[in-house]
Amino acid sequence: MRYELYYWPSIQGRGEFVRLALEDAGADYIDIARRPRGMAAMMRLMESTAQPPFAPPFLRAGTLLIGQSANILLYLGSRLGLAPKSEPGRLWLHQLQLTIADWVVEAHDVHHPIGSGLYYEQQKREAKRRAEDFRINRLPKFLDYFGALAAQKRRARISYVDLSLFQMIAGLRYAFPREMARLERRRAWAAALHDRIAARPRLAAYLASPRRIPFNESGIFRHYSELDR
Amino acid sequence: MRYELYYWPSIQGRGEFVRLALEDAGADYIDIARRPRGMAAMMRLMESTAQPPFAPPFLRAGTLLIGQSANILLYLGSRLGLAPKSEPGRLWLHQLQLTIADWVVEAHDVHHPIGSGLYYEQQKREAKRRAEDFRINRLPKFLDYFGALAAQKRRARISYVDLSLFQMIAGLRYAFPREMARLERRRAWAAALHDRIAARPRLAAYLASPRRIPFNESGIFRHYSELDR
Numbered sequence: 001m002r003y004e005l006y007y008w009p010s011i012q013g014r015g016e017f018v019r020l021a022l023e024d025a026g027a028d029y030i031d032i033a034r035r036p037r038g039m040a041a042m043m044r045l046m047e048s049t050a051q052p053p054f055a056p057p058f059l060r061a062g063t064l065l066i067g068q069s070a071n072i073l074l075y076l077g078s079r080l081g082l083a084p085k086s087e088p089g090r091l092w093l094h095q096l097q098l099t100i101a102d103w104v105v106e107a108h109d110v111h112h113p114i115g116s117g118l119y120y121e122q123q124k125r126e127a128k129r130r131a132e133d134f135r136i137n138r139l140p141k142f143l144d145y146f147g148a149l150a151a152q153k154r155r156a157r158i159s160y161v162d163l164s165l166f167q168m169i170a171g172l173r174y175a176f177p178r179e180m181a182r183l184e185r186r187r188a189w190a191a192a193l194h195d196r197i198a199a200r201p202r203l204a205a206y207l208a209s210p211r212r213i214p215f216n217e218s219g220i221f222r223h224y225s226e227l228d229r
Numbered sequence: 230m231r232y233e234l235y236y237w238p239s240i241q242g243r244g245e246f247v248r249l250a251l252e253d254a255g256a257d258y259i260d261i262a263r264r265p266r267g268m269a270a271m272m273r274l275m276e277s278t279a280q281p282p283f284a285p286p287f288l289r290a291g292t293l294l295i296g297q298s299a300n301i302l303l304y305l306g307s308r309l310g311l312a313p314k315s316e317p318g319r320l321w322l323h324q325l326q327l328t329i330a331d332w333v334v335e336a337h338d339v340h341h342p343i344g345s346g347l348y349y350e351q352q353k354r355e356a357k358r359r360a361e362d363f364r365i366n367r368l369p370k371f372l373d374y375f376g377a378l379a380a381q382k383r384r385a386r387i388s389y390v391d392l393s394l395f396q397m398i399a400g401l402r403y404a405f406p407r408e409m410a411r412l413e414r415r416r417a418w419a420a421a422l423h424d425r426i427a428a429r430p431r432l433a434a435y436l437a438s439p440r441r442i443p444f445n446e447s448g449i450f451r452h453y454s455e456l457d458r
Contacts, residue, residue, distance in 0.1 A: 054374055074323070114342060126343065
């Protein structure tokens, strides 16, 4: 099956969680909006289908059109060998992915606490307050939740949740280098997981390729020094 | 199967989306934390299980413990007759529920734009700005997305997504009575859907019972007059 991924072409964003799974599995896929006239194709599809997604990313898989990144991973997981086939195993992984999705919203809203349609510069003062709350209260809470799971998990099979956790750690390091350096001092699992995932042959090749869009200040994870520790 | 629902006992919150499905289906369930010593049982379970949820609500179904409200509804949907059994149908409904979950976060963050651990009074000024953005830009966008789907759907079977949309409309009317009155003037589908769901016999009985916790200023939907139009 050749998959079609639809997502904004200039940011990693929420599409990246899907891309990492497709790349790690060596899946056959086209990143539609990054091809010539791809953006127009994406917008046209959103407007013409009877079951439109609220927003990108969405995935075309044969006759299916699937939106919401966690939902896409729910669909792809066992097909790509990145999730178990049993219902309990799938529900548990999906639950973790939805918790990551909540974390993503909070990581984004650090720089957009007032409105996603406004510029960062229009909400800088509020962003500073929100960033402090995020770094002090929320970031350790999410890290320790997943850290406790990593500790009991040991050598289990890699799942799409592990790939997404890699992305969270990489993104948070980019956005908050000082705070993450401090937090990771007593959380060795984070670097271990990050490096283990980054070293997987297909992912290592992907991360070194032009297909991996660099982090930038239009995405979820943005580096604004004044929001860091 | 007797289900056990675990959620904070004094608010509707995210637990309500699950409650509405259980009530509408006439399912056998216990609302654990609302019983004597129920809160202690909930906290104990969160700390003792090998697969802990990040936060309530979660559902015990036999040996399964399922967290994240949309994930719980994914599990319950076809079992309660509130979702199709086919994979495409289930994925589509779940996609809509995840979009509602995003909407819930935004409805909540209106009064908590800086931090969920702070009081509203500590972020009133920021809340006012966020509320304006939410009412003007986000609320119509979400309403019109679901309105367009309602228009093409006509007499399809009721699903758990319809129950959740009822809850959104009821909650948003509570929080923003003036803005919703204005927005609903040209969106008749909202009242039609709300009333159609509220009139379902089991739900009507539930909504009139003490099991339905009233909206209040500790939940997701809060009425602060200064945040309304």
